[in-house]
Amino acid sequence: MFYSGVLTEPSRKEVEIREAAASLRQQRRMKQAVQFIHKDSADLLPLDGLKKLGTSKDTQPHNILQKRLMETNLSKFRGSWTPKGDLSSQTNKLNQTKLDSSGKTKDEELIVVSCQCAGKELKAVVNTGSQHNLMSSACLDRLGLKEHLRALPVEDEVVSLPNKVKAIGQIECLSLTVGAVPVECAALVVEDNDQLFSFGLQTLKSLKCVINMEKHHLVLGQMDREEIPFVSINSTEAGE
Template sequence: FKTHPNVLKELNYHNPKMAAVMRDSPEEEAVQVMRDHILAQGAAGFNRTYDANREETEMKNRLLTNPMDPTANEYFGRQIEQKNIMEQYTQTMNEYPETFARVLMLYIATEVNGKPVQAFVDSGAQSTIMSSACAERLDILRLVDKRFEGVAVGVGSGKILGRIHLVNLKVKGEDGGMGGEDVHLPCSITVMDSEKGLGDKNMDFLFGLDMLKRHRCSIDLQRNALVLNTMGRQVVTPFLQEYQLDTTKGGTRDFDADAANAELEKAQMDSVAEVEAAELAEAEAKSAEETGEAAAGTDDTTMTDAPGAGAGAGAGPGSGPGPG
């Protein structure tokens, strides 16, 4: 492990407690710990298999005795469901593995007042929306018409500060071929309170359906680009890639691998600590319960023996009334 850090990193991902022991222990002790771990895992696997086979045999016998047995039928129903799920999982992994990957949202590079801003293309948003913090950063918050303030209601609710009636939005076309030139779009923007507005504070500018329809835009996923048909010409602007987006937007531009690994390791260690604490609490509760049962048994024995002791004393010499 010490000569192959990648192997240790993989072990740390699956079993951080074991990885810490392997990293900090002397070689001979680490080897012995790994052997014990492998033996324990093998024994646990054997026990699981044995218990599963025993339960299946028991359920089969119950069905042979009573084909309408509800417990056995429920058991085999779960088995069939799990089998179907695993078959679908295997087929998806083999034929459509991309469905398990994270989907990158659609962003385009734009400029307002000469300042860059990444716009989230959202055909599900009725209006083009910008947070007040983003508007202030772009120096257009002063243009908000507060007569249009209100409350936006959708999945959640948010406070609308007003509306900016006209903003010059610069969209850059892709290099080479048709649509390689920049285009300036007149754009109306609804400004929402950053604290009580957009549900996701990382999406500070949404290019909504109103402007998509106004500029006859097409989301072309084959070219991975937004196609704008405006002012008599077509402009193609590519959607941003992961390396161009911050981690808050699902990208990797400011991704810190060391910090992410440290955070993951801490989370795993915290999870292990929680499991160990729960197991310890369960063991203590069980021990206390057993101690209580033993104490109750001792009290019962004492109460049972007491009458016998009194009878023995009464039967002894001089216990009865003496001669008159």
């Protein structure tokens, strides 16, 4: 028994020493691994002049990234911000461009066909925005039809017209020729210096008109259908 006890006692101490050493080595390895992970994470961050990581919240990766992101967004905002004076200048230039091109764009959007009235050529605008045929006072004078002008009936004096124009009278029977198709219609005369005449929806429907935007012509006629090509209102003065 004495011999066995002598051998057992050192073995226990040796085991305890080995366990303590193993535990210490494990703690050191874990500490080194944590330090390596922190260092590796810091190296991967796309930051210039990154501070060493510590326990402070300001030096943690997500806080540093958030701060740098805010700085970047602020720089972009400042770069894209336009001073008030420059903004006004740009707005004025844009408005001027619109004014310069508005007349051309408006004319290009008109659908115009050529016809004959009172022995003269007449440019007629296809106006689906008005129920009535409209003739300007200037066009009335040029065609020599002023003697045919009649006063409006009382019920028509307050007729609603596009663009807030005002009717000054009417022509009860107006004879036109569109292509080879004779057209008899009435027209309201409006005070306007532009020599314009326009077909309204009433006449367009009575002639069973079809607007073909693909082929750029107007199909009309109650019996014999005829294709009338669109013309440019700028080729000559409207109504001349």
